[in-house]
Amino acid sequence: MELHELTIHELHQKLKKREVSSVEATKAVLARIEQVEPHVNAFITVTTDEALKSAEEADKRIAAGEIDTLTGIPVALKDIFLTRGIRTTCGSRILENFVAPYDATSWARLKEHGAVLVGKLNQDEFAMGSSCESSAFGVTRNPWNLECTPGGSSGGSAAAIAARQATATLGTDTGGSIRQPASHCGCVGLKPTYGRVSRYGVIAYASSLDQVGPVTRDVTDCAVLLGAVAGYDPLDSTSVNLPVPDYTKSLVSDVKGVKVGLPKEYYIAGLDPDVKAVMESAIATYSKLGAEFVEISLPHTDYAVATYYLVATAEASSNLARYDGVRFGHRSSAAKSLIEMFAKSRAEGFGPEVKRRIMLGTYALSSGYYDAYYLKAQKVRTLIMQDFLTAFENVDVILTPVAPTPAFRIGEKVNDPLQMYLSDIFTIPVNLAGTCGISVPAGFSTGGLPIGLQLIGRPFGEETILRAAYAFEQATEWHRQKAKI
Amino acid sequence: MKITKAEVEHVARLARLELTEQEVETFTGQMDAILAYVDKLNGLETAGIIPTAHAVPMENAFRQDEVAPSIGIDNALANAPDRADNFFRVPKVIE
Numbered sequence: 054m055e056l057h058e059l060t061i062h063e064l065h066q067k068l069k070k071r072e073v074s075s076v077e078a079t080k081a082v083l084a085r086i087e088q089v090e091p092h093v094n095a096f097i098t099v100t101t102d103e104a105l106k107s108a109e110e111a112d113k114r115i116a117a118g119e120i121d122t123l124t125g126i127p128v129a130l131k132d133i134f135l136t137r138g139i140r141t142t143c144g145s146r147i148l149e150n151f152v153a154p155y156d157a158t159s160w161a162r163l164k165e166h167g168a169v170l171v172g173k174l175n176q177d178e179f180a181m182g183s184s185c186e187s188s189a190f191g192v193t194r195n196p197w198n199l200e201c202t203p204g205g206s207s208g209g210s211a212a213a214i215a216a217r218q219a220t221a222t223l224g225t226d227t228g229g230s231i232r233q234p235a236s237h238c239g240c241v242g243l244k245p246t247y248g249r250v251s252r253y254g255v256i257a258y259a260s261s262l263d264q265v266g267p268v269t270r271d272v273t274d275c276a277v278l279l280g281a282v283a284g285y286d287p288l289d290s291t292s293v294n295l296p297v298p299d300y301t302k303s304l305v306s307d308v309k310g311v312k313v314g315l316p317k318e319y320y321i322a323g324l325d326p327d328v329k330a331v332m333e334s335a336i337a338t339y340s341k342l343g344a345e346f347v348e349i350s351l352p353h354t355d356y357a358v359a360t361y362y363l364v365a366t367a368e369a370s371s372n373l374a375r376y377d378g379v380r381f382g383h384r385s386s387a388a389k390s391l392i393e394m395f396a397k398s399r400a401e402g403f404g405p406e407v408k409r410r411i412m413l414g415t416y417a418l419s420s421g422y423y424d425a426y427y428l429k430a431q432k433v434r435t436l437i438m439q440d441f442l443t444a445f446e447n448v449d450v451i452l453t454p455v456a457p458t459p460a461f462r463i464g465e466k467v468n469d470p471l472q473m474y475l476s477d478i479f480t481i482p483v484n485l486a487g488t489c490g491i492s493v494p495a496g497f498s499t500g501g502l503p504i505g506l507q508l509i510g511r512p513f514g515e516e517t518i519l520r521a522a523y524a525f526e527q528a529t530e531w532h533r534q535k536a537k538i
Numbered sequence: 539m540k541i542t543k544a545e546v547e548h549v550a551r552l553a554r555l556e557l558t559e560q561e562v563e564t565f566t567g568q569m570d571a572i573l574a575y576v577d578k579l580n581g582l583e584t585a586g587i588i589p590t591a592h593a594v595p596m597e598n599a600f601r602q603d604e605v606a607p608s609i610g611i612d613n614a615l616a617n618a619p620d621r622a623d624n625f626f627r628v629p630k631v632i633e
Contacts, residue, residue, distance in 0.1 A: 154613040248594045261592050290599035291592075359576040370553060377554070379626050384619035391629050392554070400556040405564075408555060412546070412565055413572060415553040429579050431589030436582070438590060470568055471575055487593020512594070 056081035057217045058535075061126050061274040064220055068115055068125050075115065075125030078220075079108040079169050082127040086171065086218045089538055092199055095213040097132045097190045098140050099172040111167045122277050124167035129219035131210050132173040133180055134160050134265075135254040139170075143256045144178040144188040144206075147376050147383045147402025157254025158289065159223060159265050159282040166281055171219055174209030178404045179373065180230055180258045182206050183476045186467050187406040194463070195238060196536035197502050201460040204234030210268040211238035215503075215536045221269045221278050225255060227262045228361050229455075229480025232492035235268055236455035236505030239494045239534060241275045241522070242268045244480075246512045247487035248293035250279075251286030257372040259365035260291075262484040271532050272493065272523045276300035279515065295513060303516040306527040309343035313521075314448030318354035319479055325458040331496035331504040332454055338528055339452070344521075347448050351440040356433050357482040358474055363417050363430035364485070369407075370414030376402060409470060434485050441486040441509075450521050451509040453479050455492045459502040479507060488512045493522045494531035503534070540573035541566060 056064070056078045067073045083101055090096060104127065111125035132142050135153035142148045156164065164170075177187040185193040185208030193208045195201040196216040203212040207224025211234035214222055224231040226244035235242025243266045250265040257263060267278035280301065285294040320332070336346065378384035378398030385397035403411070417426035444451060456476055466473040483490040488511060495506040506525070510518040526532050546566045550557045557565070611624050620627040 151617055154609050154616060246594075248596075287601060291594075291596070293594060353582075356579055356582060359579050362572065363576055363579075374554075378619060379628055380614075381617035382619075388629065391631050393556075394629055395554040396556040399554060403555075405561075408557070408561070409565060409568060411553050411555060412549055413569060416541070416545075416549045416569070416573075419549060419552060425580075426576065428589055429584065430576075431591060432584040432587040433579050433582060434590040435587050436584070438593065471571055474572075485593070 057085040059220065060270045061122060061221050061277055064126060065122050069120055075108040075111040075169060076105065078125065079104050079127045079171065082171055082219060089216045089218060092194060092538060093196055093212050093216045093218070094191050094193050095175055095209040095216060095218055096129070096172045097142055097144070097175050097209070100139060100170055103139065104169050104171045107169045111169060114167050121166055123163060123281055125169060127169045127171045127220050128163060129172045129174050129210070129213055129222045130160060130170065131176050131207050131222070131224045133176060133225055133256045134223065135256070136160055136170065136173065139173065141173065142190070144176045144190060145402065145407070146189040146404065149189070149383065151381055155254060158251040158286045160254070162282050174213055174222060176209055177206035178407050179256065179369070180206040180225055180227055181369070181406050181410050183229070183233060183473050184461070184466065185209065186463065187404055189404055192463055195460050196538045197239065198460070198500070200462055201502065202237070202463050204237035204456070204460060206230040207268060208234045211235050211240050211242065214238065214240040214268055214270060216538055221267060221274050223265060223278070223282070224268050225263055225265050226484065227259050227365060228484050229477040231266045231268060232480050232490055232505070232507060233456050233477060235492040237460035237503065239503030239531070239536070240268050240270065241272055241491065241493055241532070242266065243275050243279060243491040243515070244483065244489060245279065245283065245515055246489045248291055249489070249513065249515065250282050251289040251292045253286055253288040259368040260372060261368060262365060272519060272526045273301070273304055275491070276304055276519050298516055300516065300519055303519040304523045305520055306524045308339060308521055308524045311344045311450065311521060312347055312448045313339060313344045314347050314349040314444055314451040316349050316351045316354065316444070316451060316453060318351050319453040324454065327459055327498035328454050328457065328504055332506065335452070335495045335506045335525065338525060342524055342528055349444045349448060349451070351444060351482065353433065353436045353440050354482060357437055357485060358478055360430045360433045360437065360485060361481045362413065362474055363426050364434060366410045366414030367417045367427050368414070370411045370418065373407070373411055406470070437482055438486045441488060445511045449517055453507045453509065455479060455505045455507040459498040459500070459504050483509055489515050489518060491518045491522050493525055495525070496531060540570050540577070
């Protein structure tokens with residue numbers, strides 16, 4: 054296998070045995086980026102010089118015997134993570150020339166391990182979208198079919214893994230933005246429990262929902278990367294001060310007696326036939342492995358998308374007030390007064406999806422509508438959370454589809470925001486409940502597009518979903534399939 | 539109609555967002571459709587339900603009030619569209 058195709062754990066073995074250097078691995082990844090980027094457009098910025106410099110430093114560390122699993126590994130980050138001295142755009146024209154003055158904690162932690170940053174990945178603008186089409190830097194294409202979107206908002210993170218343009222990547226997930234693109238691109242993607250990973254230095258979208266998580270080639274890499282970024286951070290007051298387990302200890306291929314919940318609201322009549330077939334075959338696999346199935350109900354599922362688009366947009370309208378052209382970001386040159394400067398800078402800098410969500414959120418919070426929309430949504434959120442807590446009294450994990458369809462075509466939903474929002478119907482409830490979920494490759498559509506399954510765990514139950522994901526992966530070959538690009 | 543053009547224009551002013559005539563038109567239609575969709579929440583009885591602002595139960599996160607390094611003035615001003623000395627410069631606020 055070529056160097057750019059290896060997983061973290063495979064490359065680590067070669068680095069440790071000194072069969073290859075980090076510089077060689079990094080050069081292989083950079084060459085791969087150059088080769089496929091004209092077709093995929095997974096990156097906003099490729100950091101060639103910085104990458105080669107940190108690879109040399111990693112090689113020095115390795116020569117001195119200081120190696121851990123991430124030392125010298127070429128990684129890429131969604132362009133929502135602040136990276137000191139490197140442009141950070143969040144997929145927006147308004148931050149086109151913004152150079153981050155400090156590092157996000159999750160990136161700082163990877164850096165301490167000696168990971169090598171090869172670039173910043175494309176995404177929907179401010180992580181608002183399910184297809185990468187709202188990026189100001191062009192759409193990312195799905196490596197399995199270049200006419201399809203990779204999903205979103207972390208579409209670049211998933212496409213780069215599928216096209217072998219980075220060994221591992223980080224994304225963020227507010228309503229499915231890690232799990233849905235992972236499913237559409239045939240990768241493993243995990244959204245940790247709210248509070249598990251610090252969000253310091255991660256550009257905010259909806260603060261009560263946003264979480265950082267890994268997008269990787271397999272479940273082992275996912276466990277390694279999660280372990281490296283998880284944990285309390287005094288700089289993020291919402292990060293939770295609980296010990297971080299060694300997630301690689303959860304990589305046990307045994308689910309005998311594990312109780313798997315199948316929520317009847319997720320296996321609906323209208324489910325895409327390819328997704329349905331993949332889920333049936335996944336259930337058969339788990340059954341063979343000795344898992345027990347329990348039919349459960351999450352009765353408020355049907356209200357999740359509506360709840361999300363009130364809570365998330367309200368928080369976004371407040372978070373994005375900071376883009377006013379004063380301290381950073383685009384400033385309009387056409388304005389005569391201060392108020393005009395705010396309104397014109399924002400009009401020129403934001404794209405249509407961001408404007409739409411700011412408008413919706415401002416409306417939901419505005420005088421006379423707050424109780425009817427925002428407060429109502431927060432109450433329904435309580436009911437959705439209770440659905441999960443009740444279900445977890447009887448089951449260990451919940452098994453569902455990630456998305457109702459395989460990857461859709463570029464342009465297909467771009468003029469119908471509501472249809473786009475509904476593509477997150479199976480992932481949004483997990484964010485509202487604040488718990489964890491993972492997407493694992495589970496099959497293909499008749500058209501050859503990857504389809505993932507979702508395992509949902511209890512709050513801070515990452516070990517359980519990793520174990521169930523690992524058992525499935527070891528029993529199947531889906532994660533070994535490669536996009537032909 | 540859940541929302542009128544005049545309301546959309548009002549919300550745009552609150553959000554400090556200058557919209558074109560075409561954007562007002564488009565957003566009025568799209569927001570109307572989205573608001574009609576989210577209306578389904580009104581079919582749920584939520585009397586007595588405590589609203590959730592935050593998924594993980596949390597108390598105030600206190601810390602020691604200790605002096606620590608910060609990013610510094612030059613770093614903080616490095617991305618400023620316009621600056622004068624150690625300040626951000628903006629158009630005149632008071633005539």
